[in-house]
Amino acid sequence: MIDLxxxxxARTLARHRNFAxxxxxxxxxxxxLTRSIQGLEEELSVQLFSRxxxxxTPTPFGIKLxxxxxxxxNQMMQLERDMQDLQxxxxxxxxxxxxxxxxxxFLGATIGQFNQQHPNIDINVKLGNIPRLYTQLLEGDIEFxxxxxxxxxxxxxxxxxxxxxxxxxxxxxQDHPVLQQTDLNLKAIFQYPFAAPYMAQHYKxxxxxxxxxxxxxxxxxxxxxxxxxxxMDILESIVQHSDAISFYIPxxxxxxxxxALIPLDVPDLKTNYAxxxxxxxTLSPQANAFIKQLFISEAKQIYSEN
Numbered sequence: 193m194i195d196l197x198x199x200x201x202a203r204t205l206a207r208h209r210n211f212a213x214x215x216x217x218x219x220x221x222x223x224x225l226t227r228s229i230q231g232l233e234e235e236l237s238v239q240l241f242s243r244x245x246x247x248x249t250p251t252p253f254g255i256k257l258x259x260x261x262x263x264x265x266n267q268m269m270q271l272e273r274d275m276q277d278l279q280x281x282x283x284x285x286x287x288x289x290x291x292x293x294x295x296x297x298f299l300g301a302t303i304g305q306f307n308q309q310h311p312n313i314d315i316n317v318k319l320g321n322i323p324r325l326y327t328q329l330l331e332g333d334i335e336f337x338x339x340x341x342x343x344x345x346x347x348x349x350x351x352x353x354x355x356x357x358x359x360x361x362x363x364x365x366q367d368h369p370v371l372q373q374t375d376l377n378l379k380a381i382f383q384y385p386f387a388a389p390y391m392a393q394h395y396k397x398x399x400x401x402x403x404x405x406x407x408x409x410x411x412x413x414x415x416x417x418x419x420x421x422x423x424m425d426i427l428e429s430i431v432q433h434s435d436a437i438s439f440y441i442p443x444x445x446x447x448x449x450x451x452a453l454i455p456l457d458v459p460d461l462k463t464n465y466a467x468x469x470x471x472x473x474t475l476s477p478q479a480n481a482f483i484k485q486l487f488i489s490e491a492k493q494i495y496s497e498n
Contacts, residue, residue: 206258286316287333288482292389338468354464361454365452377456
């Protein structure tokens with residue numbers, strides 16, 4: 193029996209007529225796509241594509257295969273829609289909460305993609321700091337949170353689905369005095385106002401303990417985040433017009449020209465983004481479908497970065 197995944201690979205290659213472009217869309221390496229197409233050709237004992245300098249084009253066998261695969265793909269799509277109708281996935285309302293940083297990085301793209309696939313589902317996104325969103329989760333206003341679980345007290349019981357971790361760096365304005373220092377470290381960073389979204393007290397102290405920042409003045413230890421703001425665009429503006437420093441994640445869009453990345457690499461300093469839900473709860477079909485799309489989007493983003 194022909195592998196449906198290989199049929200999808202063949203259709204994508206026929207659309208792009210280029211192995212590199214097709215592989216990028218599929219989230220595969222070029223060699224993996226080549227092996228998939230070769231496997232399909234061996235299975236059918238025919239050559240499906242002609243590999244020429246001007247591009248990769250389907251042979252007469254390939255054209256006939258693509259005609260049938262189009263019918264199969266449409267039937268599979270209709271089957272999926274029928275199953276979604278029975279599960280209630282295609283209509284309803286999705287209520288979720290998200291921290292400001294993760295929302296800025298990749299949530300918007302995922303919501304757009306999800307809306308394209310499920311145009312009849314209303315989407316309600318509540319943005320805010322994680323402790324406030326946790327209260328809304330307890331009250332049933334949202335089904336799950338996308339954010340950093342370290343902002344919550346460890347005593348809070350949650351079911352957690354963790355995303356791949358990204359390194360965290362820092363940024364400042366272009367002419368910031370910290371850029372003139374030759375011996376950069378976290379202690380140097382925290383001598384300046386730090387602008388960031390909500391940071392719980394135990395999270396601040398964990399950072400200070402983990403990176404041995406104990407000799408910073410006591411008053412700065414208790415206020416590691418001097419400017420708290422849950423809007424990432426406003427944070428960039430604050431940094432641009434002050435000595436404040438904030439954090440930067442490479443998967444985020446590029447910094448504006450007025451801002452500069454601080455050349456300090458802290459290997460242990462990484463994101464802890466995850467999907468957070470109350471234990472023992474059953475999510476709606478809409479929520480499960482959206483979370484699945486979130487992890488697909490994150491995987492594609494990692495592939496594009498590499």
